[in-house]
Amino acid sequence: MTRLLLRNGIVHDGRPGRRATALAVEDGRIVFTGDDAAANAYEGADEVVDLAGALVTPAFVDSHVHTVRTGFALTGLDLAGTSSLTGTLDALATHAVGNDDAGVLVGQGWDETDWPERRPPTGDELERAAPGRRTYLTRVDGHSSVVSPALATLVPGLDQLDGWTPDGRVERDAHHAVRATLESLIGPEERLDAARAACRRMAARGIVGFHENAAPHIGPEHEIEMVRRAAAEVGLRATVYWGELLAVDTAKRLGVAGLAGDLIADGAFGSRTAALSAPYADRPESCGHAYVDAEQVRDHVVACTEAGIQAGFHCIGDAALEAIREGFEAAERLLGTERIARARHRLEHVEMPAPAMVQAMSRLGVVASVQPMFDGLWGGPDGMYAARLGERWRATNPFLTLESASVRLAFGSDSPVTPLGPWAAVQAAAYHRHDQQRLPVGLAFRAHTRGGAFAAHDDEGGSLHLGARADLAVWDVPGGLGDDHLPHLDPGTELPRLRRTVSAGRTIHLDEDAA
Numbered sequence: 001m002t003r004l005l006l007r008n009g010i011v012h013d014g015r016p017g018r019r020a021t022a023l024a025v026e027d028g029r030i031v032f033t034g035d036d037a038a039a040n041a042y043e044g045a046d047e048v049v050d051l052a053g054a055l056v057t058p059a060f061v062d063s064h065v066h067t068v069r070t071g072f073a074l075t076g077l078d079l080a081g082t083s084s085l086t087g088t089l090d091a092l093a094t095h096a097v098g099n100d101d102a103g104v105l106v107g108q109g110w111d112e113t114d115w116p117e118r119r120p121p122t123g124d125e126l127e128r129a130a131p132g133r134r135t136y137l138t139r140v141d142g143h144s145s146v147v148s149p150a151l152a153t154l155v156p157g158l159d160q161l162d163g164w165t166p167d168g169r170v171e172r173d174a175h176h177a178v179r180a181t182l183e184s185l186i187g188p189e190e191r192l193d194a195a196r197a198a199c200r201r202m203a204a205r206g207i208v209g210f211h212e213n214a215a216p217h218i219g220p221e222h223e224i225e226m227v228r229r230a231a232a233e234v235g236l237r238a239t240v241y242w243g244e245l246l247a248v249d250t251a252k253r254l255g256v257a258g259l260a261g262d263l264i265a266d267g268a269f270g271s272r273t274a275a276l277s278a279p280y281a282d283r284p285e286s287c288g289h290a291y292v293d294a295e296q297v298r299d300h301v302v303a304c305t306e307a308g309i310q311a312g313f314h315c316i317g318d319a320a321l322e323a324i325r326e327g328f329e330a331a332e333r334l335l336g337t338e339r340i341a342r343a344r345h346r347l348e349h350v351e352m353p354a355p356a357m358v359q360a361m362s363r364l365g366v367v368a369s370v371q372p373m374f375d376g377l378w379g380g381p382d383g384m385y386a387a388r389l390g391e392r393w394r395a396t397n398p399f400l401t402l403e404s405a406s407v408r409l410a411f412g413s414d415s416p417v418t419p420l421g422p423w424a425a426v427q428a429a430a431y432h433r434h435d436q437q438r439l440p441v442g443l444a445f446r447a448h449t450r451g452g453a454f455a456a457h458d459d460e461g462g463s464l465h466l467g468a469r470a471d472l473a474v475w476d477v478p479g480g481l482g483d484d485h486l487p488h489l490d491p492g493t494e495l496p497r498l499r500r501t502v503s504a505g506r507t508i509h510l511d512e513d514a515a
Helices: 036-042 067-075 085-098 123-129 172-185 188-203 222-234 248-254 294-307 318-335 337-342 355-364 372-378 384-395 399-404 422-430 441-447 450-455
Strands: 003-007 022-026 029-034 047-050 055-058 060-065 105-110 135-139 144-147 169-171 207-214 237-242 310-315 346-349 367-370 409-411 472-476 497-503 506-510
Touching: 003 036, 022 036, 029 036, 060 188, 060 409, 060 450, 067 105, 067 188, 067 222, 085 105, 085 123, 085 135, 123 135, 123 144, 144 172, 169 172, 188 207, 188 222, 188 506, 207 222, 207 450, 207 497, 222 237, 237 248, 248 294, 294 310, 294 318, 294 337, 310 318, 318 337, 318 355, 337 355, 355 399, 367 399, 367 450, 372 384, 372 422, 399 409, 409 422, 409 441, 409 450, 422 441, 441 450
Parallel strands: 003 047, 060 207, 105 135, 207 237, 310 346, 346 367, 367 409
Antiparallel strands: 003 022, 022 029, 055 472, 135 144, 144 169, 472 497, 497 506
């Protein structure tokens, strides 16, 4: 039996009107929360930690992660935040020199929205920056990329595929074909190392549980085992989804929680590939791209429900969400409301739901796995969403509308699309760019802890009640605490700093400076 006692702090155990200052753990379970006087009974603990006023909370759950891609961003060429096309190409040139033995150069995170040049790089420009190299640079939303000529020549029939343009830009089918070719160019050890880097970063952000959103167009099946292995080594709890339509036998073989996650119904606003009912404001000839219709949604939901696994889709634009609503309601007519609701099916992103969609999700118990940093980074009247959608940006990411309709929210990052940073996500939800969609901090925090656990059918995760699994994090809170024993997160306030992450009673990350 191992015993851990944390004392002289503030424990957010979710019980209103009660101030706990200590917490005890035995064999991975919480056996006590209370004051320090009562904690004296646990003086025989194997480890006693003086919190010195620090905050103890449930550990975070990130409901949408691409683990290997995140690792590549951490260990490779991270283009997030590059301020110009020239800067992006310079970063590529430097990276190429430092990685002269790499079979392929992978960069992630460029966003041309605010660049002076206002356009993506071209394949020829990649060639000039890294002559002769196989180069693949993905836009921040992950739904379009640019490839060098040396890589393009390796993809059979690329110039005949939907989504290819002669300047090296790829999306839709062309993008999927390039990713398939990358499978043979990036070895398993590289993928495992990337997964390990991502899992270590999650532990260092106070995240203990995460949902891996795998799919055939994102990476090979064997990546799943690498993600699970890396998570187990670090001490994280990985729930894996496989985004393939009607692939029930594959789901059973892989042992995944569902055919959900990045099973794409459409694309993304940034790449103008999210499916809209009316054209893009800055591209009037396009309404984006839909990948599934209502009948396919119906058949998928029915098949997953009958197999006892979760169904779900990546869905952003209003047209895509309308097809999904029609499909779910058709499945409801076949199987009944209660049976659909018990399955806890889930939808990723859910950025432009109509009122009828919100009502259907509430009635059918469909979880909304959403990313507050999408609004934090790209919302607002001057943001990228406004550039793409005009005034329709105000209807995006309606967190309070969903919460008010009793739709269960689970927060995630979609890392590497946005960085792993749960407190920043809670802050973004609490200070939504559209003030009528702001969530109270307590509800936003619940969505990133208990909400994520609920979405994965983990009915004991995400809280610090007696008997719960001891998944917790310890924080210094420079901005101070509110009456609910959660940090003040006003814009400009310094976010909490992690001291320690504990998974099932075992410390998996420790900030030595704070120890």
